[in-house]
Amino acid sequence: MRAKIQGIGFVLGILLITLTASACKSPVPLLFERWQYPVDEYYIGTGIVTDKNKGQALQTAKMRAITDLATQIQTTISSTRTASLSDDGIQQATSFEELIKETLHQEFDNVMYIEETYTPKYEQTTYAVIKRSDWEAQKVRKILREKEKAESILSARYPEMSSVLEIQILNKAISSLQATLWGTLVEGLFDDKAGFILPLIQARRDILSSRVLHSTLYYINEGVSASSKTRAREIADRAFKDAQLEKICKEYEYLRVRLAAAMNAETLREKIEAYVGYIIQQNPNLLEYLDEPEASGSDHKVYLVVRKSLWDELTAKEVDSLYQEVRALEEQYQEDDSVMGKLQVLDTMRQLLDSSFLGLSVENMVFPYEQASVDSIPLRREQLIASVNLMLILPKAVKEGESFTLRMEVRNSQALKTNIPIKCTLTDPKGHQILSEIVNLRPDKPYSYTYTPPEGDKNDSFQADCFWTQYPQRRAEACIEITKKTIKEKFMNWWNGLGSK
Known part of the structure; x- marks a missing residue:
């Protein structure tokens, strides 16, 4: 009898130990209860990571949670703004998602993170939660802020402005809108067209760029560099200077030969090169730059744009200024009634014309080709000397x-x-x-x-x-x-x- 009682006690003891052990292994209660966060009131992102390093697991799970949250918000926003996406939908969506993640990290203080207990199986689950109402309130306020910034930039436009200057203003507005998530969401009127502002501005910019780059009213030179935009500009500058140098040299080499000028071809080229550099230095606003509308790859591409009428006007002013001085000397020559006086005027005129390669053009104006056989500085000198x-x-x-x-x-x-x-x-x-x-x-x-x-x-x-x-x-x-x-x-x-x- 005693032996039976002892056996029963032993069995009961085993059962008690088993029950106790079972009670110790019961699952830890979850901290995130989904019913508390209905989907019509919250955006919820989930991050799950398996990592033996607990600290690393916590950090990675948090990042994955915010990424998942950003994806949900991006999906919601993209469904209402497909008109603002470029043709490269995949690249645009990826960039947009990154922009949302960055915005959530930097601007939203009320993103709530719920971290479940790190399990013995090295698993970490974290939730990123934000109220839809919080998101919408901040979105409206910050979209308005970006809209006002863009409108302030665009207010610099005026009807008579050059296409190049307007493109620069449009690019500035585009950069401002693209700098934040909120700028990409701005809607309103742009040039009497309604919709998302960013693609409307981009469309206007692209139209103007095409007009300028295919226009005969401008000198266009391209600069491409893998290192920097500054280097690309330098390359475009050099291309413009070289093009003008060759163009002017060709024109004035003909005059140099016809007028039997004292300067040789090398001197003429040096003077023209110095002149081109001087004009650019004295008129820095003459050169306008356009970045390639849709830059691709890692290269930086810049277009240097110079309005032909402005460049030609500057040259014409220089020629006219020299011409007026020579005309004054011509009048003095005609009025002088002495051999030595006339010879002195001719020497001064010659020195003035030789002071610039533009003197060739002026000399051709004062002594046209059809009169060269009967009236020119060398001929006048010979006639004056022969008169003695x-x-x-x-x-x-x-x-x-x-x-x-x-x-x-x-x-x-x-x-x-x-x-x-x-x-x-x-x-x-x-x-x-x-x-x-x-x-x-x-x-x-x-x-x-x-x-x-x-x-x-x-x-x-x-x-x-x-x-x-x-x-x-x-x-x-x-x-x-x-x-x-x-x-x-x-x-x-x-x-x-x-x-x-």
């Missing part, structure tokens, strides 16, 4: 011992006042200069010099020369012979000398 006529008056011969006088005179075939420096020399047959003098000669003031050969001079002739010191090609020369006296002439001179005593 020097005369050297000297007896053909004198007897030895007798004095003689040389006389210089100047005349002008164009009846111009002439007062020029003349060098006069008198030389014996051995090259010894008896006279070397520079005098200013004019028609009403001739120059005379009298020379008496010394007693016993054996020279049988003398050479007289005179020339214009600045233009030696205008000269005159004469020779006088010294004839020997006969014995009779010498005796009579001796006899007359005795008689005079």
Whole structure:
């Protein structure tokens, strides 16, 4: 009997231990109760992770929960804004989802995280919960904020503005709207069209870009760089400068050859290159830049746009300014009635025209091609120099011992006042200069010099020369012979000398 009782007690003890152990292994109650968060009032994201590292599991589960929450919100929003998506739907959706995740992390303080207990099987479950009403309230407020920012940027547009400037403003507005989730959700009117603002602005921008890039009204140069947008701009700048250099060189090389300019082709090119750089430096707003509307890949593409009329107008102003200076000199030339005065004006005109390669264009305007054979700076100079006529008056011969006088005179075939420096020399047959003098000669003031050969001079002739010191090609020369006296002439001179005593 006692043995039976002991057996029953042993069995009861085993049962008690089993029940106790079973009670210890009962599941831990869940912290998230879905019934408390109806789907029509909440967005709920779930993140489940298996990881032996508890800390890592908690962090990863939280991230997955917010990602799942973002996906649900993105799906809801996308269903109401398909019009604002680009053709690349997959890429746009992915970017949009990332934007929502970033927004939830940074701007929503009332996203509630519910973390279930980390299980012995290394499993972590976390829920991210947000009230739909909270989301909607913040969405309305922040969408309005982004709308006001975009409208402020767009208010800079005006009817007469250039297409390039408007594109820049539109790009600025697009960047502002794309910078946040809320900007992509802005709706309203844009240029009398209703809908999501972002795609409406993009459509306007693309139309204008196409017009500009295919227009004949602009110089368009492209710059592409894998490193940066700044480098792409530098490449576009260089392309524009090179294109203008070649264009202007081609035009002015023809004038250089036709006008027989003193500058060579290399000098002309250097002057044009310096001019292009100067114009750009002095007019920085002349260059406008457009980013490629739909950039693809990792390259940065920039278009440099220069309105042809503005560029040509700047060049025309430079030419006109130089032309007015030359015209003033031309009037001075016509009014001046002296050889030296006219030559001085021509020298000043030449220096002015040579100061810039644009002088070739101005010279072609002042002295057109059809008049080049009868009127040009070189021809005028030649005619002025040729109008000066020097005369050297000297007896053909004198007897030895007798004095003689040389006389210089100047005349002008164009009846111009002439007062020029003349060098006069008198030389014996051995090259010894008896006279070397520079005098200013004019028609009403001739120059005379009298020379008496010394007693016993054996020279049988003398050479007289005179020339214009600045233009030696205008000269005159004469020779006088010294004839020997006969014995009779010498005796009579001796006899007359005795008689005079």
